Amino acid sequence: MRRVYCDANATTPLLPEVMEAMRPYWMEDFGNASSIHLHGQKARKAVDHARGTLARFFNCREAEVVFNSGGTEGDNTAIFGLLRAGDHFITTSIEHSAVLQAADRMAEHGVEVRIVAPKKNGLIDPEEIRRAIRPETQPGDSRRTLISVMLANNETGVVQPVEEIGKIAAETGAFFHIDAVQGAGKVPFDVRRFGCHLCSISAHKMHGPKGVGAMYVRRGTPLSPLMVGGSHERRQRAGTQNVPGIVGLGKAAELAMESLDDGTMDRIARLRDRLEAGVLEIAGTKVNGAVAPRAANTTNIHFEHLEGEALVIALDLKGVAVSGGSACHSGSTEPSHVLMAMGLDKNAARASLRFSLLKTATDEDVDHVLRVVPEAVEHLRALAPEEKLAASL
Ligand code: PLP
Numbered sequence: 186m187r188r189v190y191c192d193a194n195a196t197t198p199l200l201p202e203v204m205e206a207m208r209p210y211w212m213e214d215f216g217n218a219s220s221i222h223l224h225g226q227k228a229r230k231a232v233d234h235a236r237g238t239l240a241r242f243f244n245c246r247e248a249e250v251v252f253n254s255g256g257t258e259g260d261n262t263a264i265f266g267l268l269r270a271g272d273h274f275i276t277t278s279i280e281h282s283a284v285l286q287a288a289d290r291m292a293e294h295g296v297e298v299r300i301v302a303p304k305k306n307g308l309i310d311p312e313e314i315r316r317a318i319r320p321e322t323q324p325g326d327s328r329r330t331l332i333s334v335m336l337a338n339n340e341t342g343v344v345q346p347v348e349e350i351g352k353i354a355a356e357t358g359a360f361f362h363i364d365a366v367q368g369a370g371k372v373p374f375d376v377r378r379f380g381c382h383l384c385s386i387s388a389h390k391m392h393g394p395k396g397v398g399a400m401y402v403r404r405g406t407p408l409s410p411l412m413v414g415g416s417h418e419r420r421q422r423a424g425t426q427n428v429p430g431i432v433g434l435g436k437a438a439e440l441a442m443e444s445l446d447d448g449t450m451d452r453i454a455r456l457r458d459r460l461e462a463g464v465l466e467i468a469g470t471k472v473n474g475a476v477a478p479r480a481a482n483t484t485n486i487h488f489e490h491l492e493g494e495a496l497v498i499a500l501d502l503k504g505v506a507v508s509g510g511s512a513c514h515s516g517s518t519e520p521s522h523v524l525m526a527m528g529l530d531k532n533a534a535r536a537s538l539r540f541s542l543l544k545t546a547t548d549e550d551v552d553h554v555l556r557v558v559p560e561a562v563e564h565l566r567a568l569a570p571e572e573k574l575a576a577s578l
Contacts, residue, residue, distance in 0.1 A: 235435025255398035256366035259385025270295030307343035307474035336368025341474035342483025351380020370441030393437030397430030454481035
């Protein structure tokens with residue numbers, strides 16, 4: 186059976202070039218990048234090379250790149266590393282749980298937390314962020330304000346107006362963190378243009394390995410490290426560097442920059458649009474977040490009178506992998522907090538599926554999806570309610 190993976194926002198496979206770049210660092214060049222001898226020097230050189238690539242990727246200095254274990258660590262570090270009791274944290278109700286649960290933790294520790302809701306189209310209004318900033322906040326205030334907004338939403342792909350939010354942060358003296366885990370590699374990237382102090386990315390969302398990521402930390406940002414111990418990463422992130430992972434992230438970032446320049450992401454946007462148009466021919470379907478700018482590879486579609494989970498299973502049996510929302514919450518019966526924040530009711534949120542294409546997706550992949558989805562929807566809609574329930578178990 187043909188298998189088509191349409192769940193790139195959950196994770197992506199390594200590209201062959203990434204695998205090849207990492208290969209020597211597992212066995213032959215296994216050294217610890219902190220060691221002085223030849224083995225260490227080779228590992229150190231590889232890490233330095235990746236740091237140079239990431240500095241180009243972020244458009245920052247090499248000394249502003251901190252390697253870590255991925256998006257969750259970056260999000261947690263930005264929030265726990267900057268805020269103390271009495272400070273102020275502003276974020277949005279469509280963030281990943283790595284931000285939202287960190288916000289809950291901060292609230293328990295005396296940080297004033299404000300959560301801004303999106304508009305119905307999934308976009309955050311920068312003026313709502315401005316209004317959430319405490320009026321007494323002035324540049325130079327010793328109490329800190331941190332704003333954290335994602336670049337692209339993992340469920341809908343909606344790209345947020347981070348540049349405008351960056352300007353508001355600069356005007357008010359607030360710190361600004363961007364969770365760019367889903368935007369990285371999919372939308373043009375430049376932390377200077379975004380105007381952020383901190384920015385988190387994760388390799389496994391852009392055809393790199395799992396368990397490794399990087400953070401841009403603007404020079405002078407008073408960020409306390411989350412991990413303490415050794416003096417790795419200029420004392421900003423203790424722990425022996427994951428050399429193969431860092432090399433893989435570097436290669437994935439290099440290929441991601443090429444894909445944004447060579448038309449690959451435009452090709453993916455055209456495939457996504459064709460997939461979306463084909464699925465919308467099915468009666469009772471609608472795109473969530475359609476009227477906002479979106480990452481090229483993502484579409485989130487509401488199928489009236491359907492249980493999303495049952496459709497995920499039915500499609501999987503026919504070789505198409507999609508998801509009902511964030512992979513971190515699959516298996517939970519809770520409807521998507523992102524779609525609910527956009528005004529969908531519980532049933533509509535549960536009846537929505539995310540299709541997210543790999544950058545290696547082909548026309549044949551989309552043809553297969555468009556053959557399989559209408560049949561599966563028709564079949565499920567024809568079932569009696571108790572059969573539907575059984576099909577979803
Ligand atoms: N932020 C966003 C927007 C994500 O989509 C994810 C992963 O799904 C994360 C953070 C967490 O990243 P990681 O899996 O690297 O910990």
